[in-house]
Amino acid sequence: MDRIPEQALAWAEAGQPVALATVVETWGSAPRRAGAQLVVAGDGTMMGSVSGGCVEGAVVIEALEALEDGKTRLLEYGVSDGDAFAVGLACGGTIKVLVEPVRPDALSVELLSDLVAARAAREAVAYEVALDGSARRLVSEGHTDRFRRDRSGVDEDTGRFIAIHNPPLRLVIVGAVHIAQHLVGMAREAGFDPVVVDPREAFGSPARFPDCKLMNDWPDAALREIGLDARSAVVLLTHDPKLDDPALHVALGSEAFYIGALGSTRTQASRLARLEEAGLDQDQAARIHGPVGLNIGAASPAEIAVSILAEMIQTLRRP
Template identity: 50%
Template sequence: MKTETIAALQQARTKRTAVTLATRLSDAAETLIYLDKADGAMAGDATLVSAARRAMAIGRSETIDLGGQKIFLNVYVPPPRLIIVGAVHIAQTLAPMATMLDFDVTVVDPRGAWATSARFPGVKVIQDWADEAFQAMGLDVSTAVVTLTHDPKLDDPALESALRSDVFYVGSLGSKRTHAKRKERLTEAGITEEQFARIHGPVGLNIGAKSPAEIAVSILGQIVEVRARRLEALAGPKVVAA
């Protein structure tokens, strides 16, 4: 692997940017293919670029055959990330559960008494308003956002930012009545009907959850389900070139 290729891959990892390294096995020619561009010897091959982006979408490396040439697509995608807004009791169960499923978990809450490493050991904790934290972190298609505070001052800015981004999941705690009031506020803030429909609210699978731990199970189950369905849809038919 070329030095410049290694540097580009390291930069993509730091920025949570998905990229596929396409290597032609016959001569080791390399091409880096991103969601919006391609750089390298085979960058002009539209079929290759399409196959590489499909591989990125489903997060799976593979070897393909293009015109008799074997090309290995080595996929580098950011790990799934869960951002929990609200350092509440549900979050204390949800965070370690998501970590066990290899999610990169961050808890965001400006309330210093709640958002502490002591309450969330082994998890990144940010004491800041969610919209400001999101701007610094960046939101991408590998990210899920859940708001749990029940406080519009904390939840609404987070939801506005998430709904205007490409995150794959948005969930918000609250009853149907709370969700209806939430819709009124977010509509006034400029969120469209289509954007608002992305919110899973009341959040979580309908499993009769009552306790904070049970609610956390329902939320994580829904996140896993939505992510799995999305990856299935993106996979589609495999690209094969004659």
């Protein structure tokens, strides 16, 4: 999850003039999708990107001018394939960027603070803004399809830009094994917030998993405490039914978008038989990806972690 709204609020609360630039529409092969943001402080410091290239320089200039006159700007940049490289747009493309100064008569600190608070509380919210900057609000209802697809964009009916702020993706790994050590870093780079659960403190230790949230608790209890939602993935790596099966019961009763379990085809068959005996129907059990990961011939722990992360992303983006 990007930290652009959080950075904008921090700078504003520290007394810095701040402007937010947001991609609202794209055509062709623009490298950043709608919703991508760049925050610019009054001293020219910036964070984030709207194109991944030299368009940032032009946007920063416009943002600094917006801080001078207090006006919202809708910018459009379009280039041919021949000129694309010079302005940072791969193979040509067009983007529209909305620049909003953070000030009482534009994007207020109060509204920005409400957005940041909702993100911190894992609440899905949409920021609606008129492209001329005349109206803004946060809503938590409506835009069902946009929330499901995690897709910001201009609403054809109202002409307003809808910025979707879904809770950050979360990965709960049950089993602090070697594969998990690789998967944590890879998942974090892909935008997941990883949590490792293992009651065995020798496995789930800070030395083995630095800078990662650890829970040395029984998996079913830990999963209930975490509270799985539709932005959560669960991967079971213990290979131990005493740990995996109780966790599966909790995960299968949740809205987690991905549930994967390590083991061979034979292990998966035994797992499904145990779940059936425990009263779970076949439709519930069918949600388990087992053997876990895409079949890419992975052999090493790192390669298996790649296959797991790839399957998680495929399940999320191509349901």
